[in-house]
Amino acid sequence: MSQNTQQKIDRLVMNTYARNPVTFVEGQGCRLKDETGKSYLDFLAGIAVCNLGHAHPGVAQAICNQALKLTHVSNLYYTEPQARVAELLVANSFADQVFFCNSGAEANEGALKLARLWGKEKLGGAFTVITMQGSFHGRTLATLAATGQVKIQKGYDPLLSEFRHVPFGDLAALEKVWDERVCAVLMEPVLGEGGVLTPPPDFLKGVRELCDRRGALLIFDEIQTGLGRTGRLFAHEHFGVVPDVMTLAKALANGLPAGAILASQPAASLFGIGAHASTFGAGPVVMAAAAVVLETLTAPGFMGRVQETGAYFRAKLGELAEKYPQVVKGVRGLGLMLGLELALPGAPLVKQLLQMGFVVNCTQETVLRFLPPLVVSQSEIDALIGALGQVLAQVPGA
Numbered sequence: 510m511s512q513n514t515q516q517k518i519d520r521l522v523m524n525t526y527a528r529n530p531v532t533f534v535e536g537q538g539c540r541l542k543d544e545t546g547k548s549y550l551d552f553l554a555g556i557a558v559c560n561l562g563h564a565h566p567g568v569a570q571a572i573c574n575q576a577l578k579l580t581h582v583s584n585l586y587y588t589e590p591q592a593r594v595a596e597l598l599v600a601n602s603f604a605d606q607v608f609f610c611n612s613g614a615e616a617n618e619g620a621l622k623l624a625r626l627w628g629k630e631k632l633g634g635a636f637t638v639i640t641m642q643g644s645f646h647g648r649t650l651a652t653l654a655a656t657g658q659v660k661i662q663k664g665y666d667p668l669l670s671e672f673r674h675v676p677f678g679d680l681a682a683l684e685k686v687w688d689e690r691v692c693a694v695l696m697e698p699v700l701g702e703g704g705v706l707t708p709p710p711d712f713l714k715g716v717r718e719l720c721d722r723r724g725a726l727l728i729f730d731e732i733q734t735g736l737g738r739t740g741r742l743f744a745h746e747h748f749g750v751v752p753d754v755m756t757l758a759k760a761l762a763n764g765l766p767a768g769a770i771l772a773s774q775p776a777a778s779l780f781g782i783g784a785h786a787s788t789f790g791a792g793p794v795v796m797a798a799a800a801v802v803l804e805t806l807t808a809p810g811f812m813g814r815v816q817e818t819g820a821y822f823r824a825k826l827g828e829l830a831e832k833y834p835q836v837v838k839g840v841r842g843l844g845l846m847l848g849l850e851l852a853l854p855g856a857p858l859v860k861q862l863l864q865m866g867f868v869v870n871c872t873q874e875t876v877l878r879f880l881p882p883l884v885v886s887q888s889e890i891d892a893l894i895g896a897l898g899q900v901l902a903q904v905p906g907a
């Protein structure tokens with residue numbers, strides 16, 4: 510059965526993913542099961558998507574109820590779940606208004622369009638956006654040009670040319686490339702695909718100050734860092750810095766496709782009637798799921814638990830780093846967005862861990878990345894740490 514599934518997909522679906530040879534059929538919390546019945550602990554959550562875990566009963570119930578009631582009518586009309594989610598996002602963030610779409614790249618595209626309007630309206634036609642080297646903002650033509658990684662851009666030139674990439678954390682470099690053409694800075698508060706890199710102290714504050722001085726928009730891409738991943742509802746809360754615009758997606762509907770652009774005034778009202786649109790944006794089923802996600806994440810005690818679990822996980826990874834200094838170069842990240850920097854390629858370790866029943870990921874070749882559901886328990890972390898210890902012990906020279 511599995512071979513059939515895997516063969517069909519390999520033959521019939523365009524070959525853009527290096528898939529692992531596992532066919533998952535069901536999940537529950539942090540557990541996944543493949544079609545042979547083998548059980549796995551999930552430390553990836555569908556790449557920071559299933560933050561409440563798999564088959565979350567509240568989310569599943571909301572999806573079923575809404576699907577039986579009303580699935581789609583378009584944004585030419587009002588629907589109730591959209592109102593609920595807009596209210597929850599605005600009540601729990603800096604934003605005054607929201608625009609809904611269906612994915613991260615789409616949210617960033619919209620934010621870039623908003624930056625263009627801002628440049629025209631406020632900065633005499635400025636259109637350049639500064640982004641970070643090593644960043645990831647999506648795969649559409651605009652967002653891959655914004656992305657600071659050549660491998661993502663290869664083959665797609667000529668790229669949109671209005672982006673300038675500076676080293677993450679280098680305020681002087683940012684100031685140096687700034688001229689009257691700049692209308693915005695777009696950045697992740699913590700680089701995700703770029704290797705789970707946290708910013709140096711006061712970098713975000715410095716960027717905020719520069720944007721204020723120049724009248725440019727500060728746009729935070731919190732598609733990966735947002736929605737509880739780092740132990741706060743939004744990662745920028747750790748740094749005491751508030752953006753003008755923020756993009757969300759991944760975990761917003763715990764697995765259904767959802768994206769959002771949040772903005773404060775006056776930026777938000779630059780999107781007037783006809784300025785932007787999405788047929789599927791804020792569909793009732795997706796919004797019903799998102800409402801449960803936001804209600805759960807903002808319930809008293811939830812973020813405190815994420816912080817505690819994150820600290821525990823980080824300490825355990827630190828013990829492994831001390832035990833295997835030849836193999837592990839360091840631990841980094843925030844909350845439950847953690848990375849283990851290795852002195853060697855991580856892909857073989859990911860493969861071994863998968864065989865042992867642990868789903869983890871590797872980014873930037875040498876950084877093992879952990880993005881478990883936020884409901885992961887200490888005993889589940891202990892199980893992973895045990896397996897990881899075995900795998901690290903087997904590395905030659907460990």
Ligand SMILES: *Cc1c(COP(=O)(O)O)cnc(C)c1O
Nearest residue numbers: 612613614645646647701732733
């Ligand atoms: C995943 C991701 C995106 C792209 O999201 P898609 O839904 O895959 O388009 C953009 N920015 C960041 C920081 C991401 O992690």
